[in-house]
Amino acid sequence: MSDQSFRFPRFFVTAPTPCPYLPGKTERKIFTELRGPGAGELNEALGRIGFRRSQNVAYRPSCDNCHACVSIRVITDAFEPNATQRRLLKRNSDLEISACRPWSTEEQFALMQRYLAARHPAGGMNGMDAFDYADMVEQTPVTTWVIEYREPSVDGVPGALVGACLTDQQSDGLSMIYSFYDPELASRKGLGTFIILDHVLRARAARLPYVYLGYWIDGCDRMRYKVRFQPAERLTAAGWRPVETTDN
Structure with a gap:
């Protein structure tokens, strides 16, 4: 500075x-x-x-x-999807993905409400209204995008929004602030994992070395998915160190 x-x-x-x-x-x-x-x-x-x-x-x-x-982050250059992740990438390769300016929409808010009700019914975010959501998306002093994931368009009409992620773009990577998706779409199982995979590949294509996934708690089932993207690093008192896990 x-x-x-x-x-x-x-x-x-x-x-x-x-x-x-x-x-x-x-x-x-x-x-x-x-x-x-x-x-x-x-x-x-x-x-x-x-x-x-x-x-x-x-x-x-x-x-x-x-x-x-x-804190945990994925090393994008060294990342190689495993067999399950490769199948997930292939299955969702038809999704139309766009990076939008941080402006909230009714469609995004409705999708997040469905996601929270199904996956985090007792969470602190469940009481958010449309104005709270708009604040979450639009009140940003940094470079921020809303990455939208849609079903294929038909005759020029955009497909349904099935996933989204509020993402900060930094000089050393992408920071995934909050992602949500349609939790009941049987044809799109694994959307949460796909959104992370897309961010890792997107960051690598932009020559950004990391994707920041937020906080991980070893042994917490709700956090287990974050160490399935390898190689990854965790922040220790001695700096960033490799995450050693067999859960991949």
Whole structure:
């Protein structure tokens, strides 16, 4: 950052709340505001040390006596899809994919509502209304896209929206902020995995070395899918280190 744009950020800590991943645990977050001409550079710098973005805030876990949440990223150049992933790529190769400016639509919001109701009925996002969703998508101080996944168009009419991902573009990769998809589409099973695969291949084509997948908790079934994209790295006290797993 240039001296003119840089201001050392002020950090704040949230009050403890029940952990959504580990029963009996509480979570606490440290966060700072992203604003001004240096917001993008600050977001990237913080992302490399484990922060995530939500609207105009960068945050990471700061829990007492717990370090279970670990940042994870896929190394795009070395990534090779396994047999299951190759079949998934082939099965969904007819989807029409477009990178849209971060502008919310009723179609996106309706799809996310169906996704949350089916996959995260007790989650904190279930109470979001259309205005909350618009804020999530549109309030961004960095380069952000909504990647849309649609059924093939017919006679020039766009096909149904079956998946979407709010994605930040950084100088070192793509950061998947939040993805959602049609959870009941029998003909498109594995859409969540396909969206990640598409991001890895998209980043590699753009010569971006990483895809940031957010936080992973070893042993948490809800997070298990994140280590199926190999090779991957996790953030440790000694820096980014390989994720060693047989779950691939």
